[in-house]
Amino acid sequence: MTRIVFVGDDPKARQFVEALRQHGRDAEAWGAYPFTAWKHLLARRVVSRGDVIVIRYLNDNPSWFVSIGKPFGDVLTLLVARVRGIRVYWLCHNLDRETESYWPLISSLRRWLYARQAEAIAITDPALMAAAPAVFGRHRHKVFPMSMGLLPKRRRFNKPELEDQVRNFFSRDPACKHQLNILCAGVSGPKYLHFDLLPVLEERLRQLGWSPRIAVVTRFLRKGEWSRGKNYRSFINWCEKTPSVLLVKRYIDLDESEWADDVDLIWRAMGDWSFAFTLLNAARARIPVLAFDSGGVGAIVRQEEIGATVAWDFSNLGEAVQTALSTPSENYEKFLGQRSWSKAAQSLSDAIDHGGAKTPLAEASRSLGP
Numbered sequence: 001m002t003r004i005v006f007v008g009d010d011p012k013a014r015q016f017v018e019a020l021r022q023h024g025r026d027a028e029a030w031g032a033y034p035f036t037a038w039k040h041l042l043a044r045r046v047v048s049r050g051d052v053i054v055i056r057y058l059n060d061n062p063s064w065f066v067s068i069g070k071p072f073g074d075v076l077t078l079l080v081a082r083v084r085g086i087r088v089y090w091l092c093h094n095l096d097r098e099t100e101s102y103w104p105l106i107s108s109l110r111r112w113l114y115a116r117q118a119e120a121i122a123i124t125d126p127a128l129m130a131a132a133p134a135v136f137g138r139h140r141h142k143v144f145p146m147s148m149g150l151l152p153k154r155r156r157f158n159k160p161e162l163e164d165q166v167r168n169f170f171s172r173d174p175a176c177k178h179q180l181n182i183l184c185a186g187v188s189g190p191k192y193l194h195f196d197l198l199p200v201l202e203e204r205l206r207q208l209g210w211s212p213r214i215a216v217v218t219r220f221l222r223k224g225e226w227s228r229g230k231n232y233r234s235f236i237n238w239c240e241k242t243p244s245v246l247l248v249k250r251y252i253d254l255d256e257s258e259w260a261d262d263v264d265l266i267w268r269a270m271g272d273w274s275f276a277f278t279l280l281n282a283a284r285a286r287i288p289v290l291a292f293d294s295g296g297v298g299a300i301v302r303q304e305e306i307g308a309t310v311a312w313d314f315s316n317l318g319e320a321v322q323t324a325l326s327t328p329s330e331n332y333e334k335f336l337g338q339r340s341w342s343k344a345a346q347s348l349s350d351a352i353d354h355g356g357a358k359t360p361l362a363e364a365s366r367s368l369g370p
Contacts (some may be wrong), residue, residue, distance in 0.1 A: 001026045002352060003051040006091075007037045011151055013056070019149075019345035034058060034114075035073025038080045049085030052352055055118070056091045058110045059100030062229065067103045071110055078117045089348075089356070090118040091146070095128050095273035095296065096135050099191060100228060115139045120356030122146040122348065124275040125339075127300045131273050142356060146347040149340035150280050153255055162252050166215050169246040170262040173211075180210045180321070182290070184267045185217035185254055186278060189228030193269035197292055199238055201267065202245065204314045210321070214267070217248045256285035265290045265307070265324055270297040279306065280339065283332040288324040304335045 004020055006013040006029040013029040020027035032040050034055045041047060055077075061067045081088050092111075093099075101107045115121060115136055123132060126145040133140045170181045182201075184194050198214065205212045216239055220232045239247035256266070256278075266282045269292030276297050282289050289307035291298050302309045308323040310316065 003027070003047060004054065004348070004352065005030055005047060005051065006054045006056065007032050007034055008056045012148065015149065015151065015341045016054075016344065016348075019341035020349070022342065023345045023349055025345070025349060033073075034077060034110075035070040036077075038073065038076040041077065041080045041084060041086060047084075047086055050087065052087045052089055053081060054089045054091050054122075054348075055114055057093060057098070058107065058114070059098050060102040060107055061100075062102050062225075064103065067106050071106060071113065074110055074113050078113065082117075087352075087356075088114070088118045089120050089122065089351070090114040091122045091124075093124055093274060095123055095131055097191075097272055099189065099272075099274075102229060115142075118142065120144060120351050122351070124148055125296065125300060127303045128273055128275070128296050130299070131296075135273070144347065144351055144356075146344045147339040148275065148277075148280075148344050149342070150284060150336075151277060153253075159250065159252055162248055162250060163254075166217070166246065166248065166252075167262060169215060170213060176211050178210050180205065180212045181262060181264045182212060182214045182267050183217070183254075183256075183259065183263045183265075183287075184214060185252070187227065188218045188220050188230065188232065190230050191271045191274075191295075193271050193292060193294065194267050195232065195235055197269050198235075198245075198267070199242075200314060201310075201317075202242065204317050205321075206244075208318045208321075212244050213246070214244060215246045215248065217250075217252050217254065219251045220249060256281040256287055258285075260285045260287055263287050265321070268292070268297050268301075270295040272296065273299075275300070280336065282306070283335045286329060286332050288327040290320060290324050305331045306335050 004025055004027040006016055009029040009031040017027045017029050030040050098107050121142045123143060123145055125147055129145050132143045136143055173179055184198060188195060202212055202214060220227055239245045266287050266289050268276060268278055268289055270276060271294060273296040279289060279300060283306055289301050291301040291307060291309050293309035293311055298309050301307045307327055308320040310320045
């Protein structure tokens with residue numbers, strides 16, 4: 001039986017492994033990186049000819065010295081895999097660029113290596129397939145879509161006092177007929193445009209007659225440094241002086257399902273072609289997503305109709321808000337029904353069993369044109 005190994009042991013990899021095992025596959029996750037996987041390939045006899053390693057996350061490091069060494073490790077991983085007859089799959093979580101990209105030339109080189117050498121390239125949502133030809137060019141025939149599912153809330157890192165602060169801020173004012181509660185939570189960094197665009201959104205909503213209350217929940221600093229190198233001082237100053245905004249500069253493990261009665265919209269704007277788990281969490285909670293019409297998130301929200309998208313100049317904001325607020329419940333059910341770890345395991349299994357690029361899913365990329 002073909003053994004499937006995910007390089008990188010994290011909650012997503014563990015969900016993949018669990019789902020694959022339920023499908024009768026032999027699967028495991030290694031606590032390794034793509035550029036260190038070669039050591040595991042040499043040391044572990046459980047991986048042999050015909051087995052598959054799934055490469056994930058080609059993030060940079062802020063240190064030039066560390067980052068410049070990663071492509072050499074990648075070459076070793078690919079070389080050892082080829083010598084031992086081990087098949088390489090690339091699970092490309094971010095279609096066009098990595099989340100951690102401090103040295104673009106190094107990042108581009110690493111992505112080129114795996115695009116060229118991988119038997120197949122999995123991307124994380126069917127809605128992203130339309131962008132695949134422009135990103136992967138001559139390697140687009142290797143691409144197939146693989147939808148992920150909800151991540152279980154096995155542990156909660158609650159901060160009750162902060163959650164109470166947010167709930168009090170969102171409390172409904174009977175005298176205000178146009179109160180609009182918006183949640184903007186998650187990690188920060190250059191690709192997360194919802195923070196940068198929030199001042200424009202807040203101003204335009206007020207001009208349209210809404211009374212927005214926006215809770216911003218994120219941790220801007222990691223180990224004393226700005227998250228992914230992006231300076232948020234001016235944004236923090238804006239939040240702190242804007243009465244309609246509550247800024248929580250700490251991590252709260254929010255479960256959107258518990259906030260369905262408090263939150264009217266979730267605001268998202270992403271600058272890359274990637275899938276955001278916020279979409280799954282919002283759909284489970286039946287909270288519509290108001291998304292900026294850019295990148296993968298904009299495309300998915302627009303195509304799956306689990307909210308509405310805002311034009312680049314915010315000219316359709318009023319219409320978008322009304323559309324999002326009237327999202328039918330069946331749209332969420334359909335969205336969640338098409339995305340699960342079981343379906344992801346089946347897609348990956350089909351690709352492996354049929355030789356990657358020869359699968360019907362991969363053939364679909366050819367129909368998108370040159």
